[in-house]
Amino acid sequence: VESELVDYLRRRIGSHRLLKLGPGDDAAVLRMANVEECVMTVDVLTDHVDFELAEIDPKRAGRKALAVNLSDLAAMASEPLAGVVGLVLPKSGGMQLAVDLYEGLLALAEEFDVAIAGGDTNSWDGPLAISVTLIGRVTQSGPLLRSGAVPGDRVLVTGSFGGSILGHHLDFQPRVNEALALAGRYRLHAGIDVSDGLSIDLGRLATESGCGAVLEAEAIPIRDDARRLAKELADGSSPLDHALGDGEDFELILAVAAEEAERMIAERPLEVELTNVGRFVARPGLWLADSSGGREPLSLRGYQHEFD
């Protein structure tokens, strides 16, 4: 029952310099004296939509629930501070499931030095829903927004894209340290993380910046998983289609002035690859350019939650 889970959390969650009071009271108490501005974000993940609990180790689901939030903080180039977890558990098997979810989540929290401050645990006759809320510290570089790209800026991306459903969507590394390193060293105009799809998320960044973007088809880094998936599906979709539309890559898209982009690529400041995949243009819209110089409008492919 609920109280046993609270006991587990109080034992399991160690001390953290930010945590004046951890789980077990009506709210946690956090030390915030050095935080001028904070970012705050929430994501809710559900069984059958964001993962299939019947097919995976629940630790990976718990890890993902925190990782997608860390990716949001990476997109803001902000430093993770603390988080809280809301669970809605199926009544049967809920206790073991909750512990497994927390074990996966807490391992990643330790890796990123995030204080898990507390949570709320509920049960019902239904599938699992898990909500994670994170707060983070805005660094001296300021928050990285979607709205700062200007025509002429290059489109830089970390990593590669496509086929995340084969496993990457659970085990990806949120680009927090990469975002902080880049924001500390270079002038970034805008940023977003790729949760719903490279094309749809680039489109969002461009729209918020009041401009458009052209992607170079041959420059887009394609994951091996995208090739595998295209082959397995054999439905006429290409690896590039998967790179543009699959989503859940949780890589960063950055808008950077042309010269700064050249410098960043030459200096290779990250372990992960940084690639120039196109440029921002004044005309609103999204285009895909091929090597022959042709250019076609690109539909915003990617995942959107549907409800009416």
Next chain:
Amino acid sequence: VESELVDYLRRRIGSHRLLKLGPGDDAAVLRMANVEECVMTVDVLTDHVDFELAEIDPKRAGRKALAVNLSDLAAMASEPLAGVVGLVLPKSGGMQLAVDLYEGLLALAEEFDVAIAGGDTNSWDGPLAISVTLIGRVTQSGPLLRSGAVPGDRVLVTGSFGGSILGHHLDFQPRVNEALALAGRYRLHAGIDVSDGLSIDLGRLATESGCGAVLEAEAIPIRDDARRLAKELADGSSPLDHALGDGEDFELILAVAAEEAERMIAERPLEVELTNVGRFVARPGLWLADSSGGREPLSLRGYQHEFD
């Protein structure tokens, strides 16, 4: 769909002094320069458990989702700052439901000057789940904890108890202003809000404080709804049983030294009634005393989420 709801929120959520950046980016940005310590809490509410959407105006469900979190901040005697909302919507009718939930929630947010900073919206083939996370500012009095009661302290409560299922559990007023007023003027040793039941929540406070408590049966303020419910149910339960065990009263239980408690009751600092209902004792446990001087052990009645 998801993007329409984001557009609605960006139009609907006005400016707030704390909000440097509201909904629409990967995270919201909050001004926190005057916050030394913050409290953080999350609650997840679900259809059929915390309300029945088929029977009520969904605005009341949205209001409740924020109100239970405000009640947690009241229990910490902290000042609400900002919150984020996570929704899992049924696919059919989800858009109108989301707008109604937000309308109810935002009206209460305005009343308590809480900045709703953003949210995440998902859909599935299942009932509604709504998660609200709040952060608040710890005031000069410090956070009010569950662990500060000492034997001899009086048990003070705001308001009255029982029968909240008849409507109060949706429309209660979180005791934020009352908690801040009392903490600013008197020395409070410990506090908790009554979410699961007067007896179980008093038991939690006593346990955290390493002591026990004796309640005076005749002193407990009983809501008219508790009397109505006892009569309607006609199952042998008394109005006092409902006051002790129903839960969702969202009143405050406070531990205060005997003299300070007398002063508080004499000075009537609140509009809502403040009642001395018993005292803390050294021996761990919970007892109910009657007017004849008898005393019997009190089982911790109240709501607990069950899962195994």
